[in-house]
Amino acid sequence: MTSKAVMAELGWKGARQTRLEKxxxxxxxxxxxxxxxxxxRFPPQFFTTAPGxxxxxxxLLFRAPRSTTSTEKEYLAQFAAALGDFLDSLDSRWPLPPVKLPIFDNGTPVTYAAGTVRERMGISxxxxxxxxxxxxxxxxxxVITRLRRSRSTGALSWDPVDDDTGLSEKHLGYSTRVGEYGDRPLVVVRASGSWERTRWTVAHEIGHLVxxxxxxxxxxxxxxxxxxxxSELLAPAACIAGEVPKVPSLMNLVPLKxxxxxSIGALIRHLSASxxxxVQRYEMLRRQLYxxxxxxTGHTWGKTEPGWDAREAERPRLLARWVERCYGANSAAMLASHQLIWPQDVLEDFLAGQRAAPVRSASPSMATSEGSKGGTVIAFEQFRQRRRA
Ligand SMILES: [Zn+2]
Structure with missing residues (x-):
């Protein structure tokens, strides 16, 4: 709502709203x-709670496309701030995982930074x-997922990403630090069906954060x-060097991808930069890709690469898990009875696109006990048939 609309609705005149805000x-x-x-449309508690x-x-750590308005940027900032307060309130009930990401000085070599982050993640x-x-x-x-259309905002202005140009500065996500002391990193990504793009955006935002x-x-x-x-975080150049085919082509790079x-798009840039x-090979592969x-699919390989359907896009889980832990809830609707300071549509935006709980029947003992009731056996058979199909 514009200030004007708010003032008109409330019958406020002149500087009254500004005075209240300041x-x-x-x-x-x-x-x-x-x-x-x-x-x-916010609960009364929101206005009587100090913002953290x-x-x-x-x-905001992102390079906004030129078409991004200051209102949109302000919205993204306020969305992050609200998330920060939500995370703080969850943290006070059940401590969030401690932040293990380092912060590097300007000019730290990328290979060193990526190697250190892998180390902190406990990945060899x-x-x-x-x-x-x-x-x-x-x-x-x-990690927070933004859906293209949400109940709180309607359709977001969401420029289609022009994949065929291979340009990477389009806004697919952003990151920042939130919390009362600004020490909780946060990554916000657009929901995308592309598993390559989703993973790469998360990796790119970690780069900005560190x-x-x-x-x-x-x-x-x-x-x-x-x-x-x-690219270096996902595929350290020193490790993949021995796996690059002698004469790389789009097809023989697929196993590496x-x-x-x-993605092959990112991989060939990475191979060239490393x-x-x-340069000639890179230009040739790039031209072929786009x-x-x-x-x-009818799109260029740049848009739907070989292997585009080999995985599901990654989805976050932490927020949904903490809402379960703290409130025993698994949806925004189930939070209604807890009188939180945010309206339900905003809570839905926080929890959008979270991954469902892992299927427990994967454990052998569970499978046996459930199998005796018959349920899992059928589900597993269907799964096998899908796999075969
Ligand atoms: Zn960026």
Missing amino acids: AVTSSLGDDEFLRMTEVL SRVDAAD PDAPISYLTYETERCGVP LHAGGGEVTEDQELEASRFA LKWGI ELID TRVNPD
Whole structure:
């Protein structure tokens, strides 16, 4: 809502709203207060609770496309701030995983930074990261998914990513630090069906968090640096060097892509930047990727690469898990009875796109006890048939 609309609804005139917004605390009459909570559709408790996180549009680590309006940036900042307060309230009930991500000085080499982050994640230097979103959250960095359409905002302005250009500075996610003391890193990613893009965006945002913690507008160079970090985190050049085919082609790079979980687009840039392929080979592969058409999808290979359907896109789980732990709830609707300070549609945005609980019947003892009732046996048979199909 614009200020004008709010003032009109509440019958406020002149500088009254500005005065209310600027004051540290204000008193309103009961009727006026109630009316305000109705107009703004937030619970009364929201207005009587001091905010903890302060996030400014300038604190967001991302390079916004030129078309991003200041209102949109402000929205992204306030969304992060609200998430920060939500995380703080969860943390006070059940401590969140401690933050294990380091912060590096300007100019730290990307290979060193990525190697250290792998170490903090407890992943060996020569092993692929099987589920990056989980490892990230285990390091104390909650990952939030934004859906294209939400009840609180309607359809978001969401420029289609022009994959065929191969440009990487489009806004697929952003990161920042939240919490009363600004020490809780947070990654927000757009929901995408592409598993390659989802993983890569998370890796790229970790790059910003560890390399560009100083904040301020993200520069073109920092954008490139975060991207180089992402590739190095997913597929350390020193480890993959021995696995690169002698004459790399789009097709013979697929096993490397699938093993390390990195798109061919990012992989060929990475191989070129790490001097594992020469410039001519890189240009040739790049041209093929963005001009040849994948017959299964009708898009170029750049948009739907070979192996595009080999995995499901990663989804976060930490927030849903903590809501379960703290409130025994597994949906925003189930939080209603807890009188939180946010309306249900905003809580739905917080919890959007979280992964469901892992299926427990995977454990042999469970399978046996459930199998005797017959249920799991059928489910497993269906699963096998799907696999065969
Ligand atoms: Zn970026």
